[in-house]
Amino acid sequence: MKNIELGSIRPPSESESLLVRVTRGCHWNKCYFCGLYKSMNFSMHPIEDTIQDIKEQAALYQGRKFKSCFLQDGDALVLKTDYLLRILEALNKYFPDLEYITSYARADSITRKSPAELQELRQAGLNHLYCGMETGSDKILQLINKGFHADTVVKSGCMAKDAGMILSEFILIGIGGKEHSEENAIQTADALNMIQPDFIRVHATGIKPESKMWEFVQEGSFTLQSEEEIMIEQKLFLEKLLEMDSYYVNEHIINLLLEVRGNLRTDKLEMLSAINKFLGLSEDEKLLFIVGRRLNIFFMLDDLKKPKQYQKAQECMEKILQKNPQVDFTRLCNYVRQSQI
Numbered sequence: 001m002k003n004i005e006l007g008s009i010r011p012p013s014e015s016e017s018l019l020v021r022v023t024r025g026c027h028w029n030k031c032y033f034c035g036l037y038k039s040m041n042f043s044m045h046p047i048e049d050t051i052q053d054i055k056e057q058a059a060l061y062q063g064r065k066f067k068s069c070f071l072q073d074g075d076a077l078v079l080k081t082d083y084l085l086r087i088l089e090a091l092n093k094y095f096p097d098l099e100y101i102t103s104y105a106r107a108d109s110i111t112r113k114s115p116a117e118l119q120e121l122r123q124a125g126l127n128h129l130y131c132g133m134e135t136g137s138d139k140i141l142q143l144i145n146k147g148f149h150a151d152t153v154v155k156s157g158c159m160a161k162d163a164g165m166i167l168s169e170f171i172l173i174g175i176g177g178k179e180h181s182e183e184n185a186i187q188t189a190d191a192l193n194m195i196q197p198d199f200i201r202v203h204a205t206g207i208k209p210e211s212k213m214w215e216f217v218q219e220g221s222f223t224l225q226s227e228e229e230i231m232i233e234q235k236l237f238l239e240k241l242l243e244m245d246s247y248y249v250n251e252h253i254i255n256l257l258l259e260v261r262g263n264l265r266t267d268k269l270e271m272l273s274a275i276n277k278f279l280g281l282s283e284d285e286k287l288l289f290i291v292g293r294r295l296n297i298f299f300m301l302d303d304l305k306k307p308k309q310y311q312k313a314q315e316c317m318e319k320i321l322q323k324n325p326q327v328d329f330t331r332l333c334n335y336v337r338q339s340q341i
């Protein structure tokens with residue numbers, strides 16, 4: 001039995017899934033904020049090896065029923081349709097209980113396929129795509145070097161939905177910096193209102209010090225936003241989203257308010273009220289929650305009411321201020337966030 005080759009990255013919602021590596025790294029690998037696959041040259045995982053891995057995982061997990069399988073790494077849709085169909089055929093043969101086969105997909109890889117190809121892939125089992133659109137603003141897509149425009153984001157999302165696939169769109173709150181905060185909120189909401197994806201997966205931005213984006217911070221063309229400013233941007237974004245059947249979710253540890261999640265048709269007001277509750281805290285309590293949240297002392301806003309956690313957060317805050325009375329909380333929080341991705 002050879003070693004099964006796996007990548008290290010999957011969406012948070014695929015933690016229980018079977019993982020099958022079909023490519024290594026990301027063929028684009030040029031987004032200025034992303035360090036996920038920087039150390040890796042892109043290559044396809046040879047199909048015979050991928051199929052052998054599937055067979056070996058079937059032997060390894062004998063009797064275990066997986067509901068979902070995630071195809072790694074950064075964009076399985078870049079593969080030719082015939083190649084993907086062979087992989088899907090092997091998955092269905094060796095894991096007949098799978099209900100979902102999922103993968104990351106760049107918008108331009110989706111639009112390079114025909115509607116008929118997407119239908120064929122969905123019928124063969126590839127039924128959930130995770131797309132990192134990040135933003136609906138052309139200006140910001142260019143700033144981050146995403147490599148496609150907002151019209152491709154909208155077209156690709158609509159194509160995936162028309163093919164009957166489940167669609168998750170990842171978006172980055174704060175990726176335009178202070179300079180483009182309002183544009184990011186409004187234009188991203190506009191694009192999503194056209195696509196109406198099944199899931200809107202919200203991530204707060206954390207700029208990595210080794211990234212090209214950090215150079216923009218250093219030279220002053222990109223201004224980091226405080227946690228409160230990022231939350232104000234999220235509030236505007238959420239307000240602009242239509243009441244539609246999309247599930248909106250802050251699911252990643254990088255997000256400040258994990259409780260902001262729900263169906264946009266039925267839970268939008270409740271989600272906005274959670275954001276307003278945070279924004280309505282006194283300045284001291286807001287900062288205490290932010291610091292406690294970034295130190296993983298608090299997880300939900302209501303944790304502020306728990307005396308032990310409250311006291312622990314206060315002690316940590318005092319230590320931070322003793323060590324550096326002039327601490328820049330915007331930079332400190334960005335540092336923590338970027339370390340979580």
Ligand code: SF4
Nearest residue numbers: 026029030031034074
């Ligand atoms: S964000 Fe996605 S497309 Fe961009 S470099 Fe990273 S993995 Fe590749």
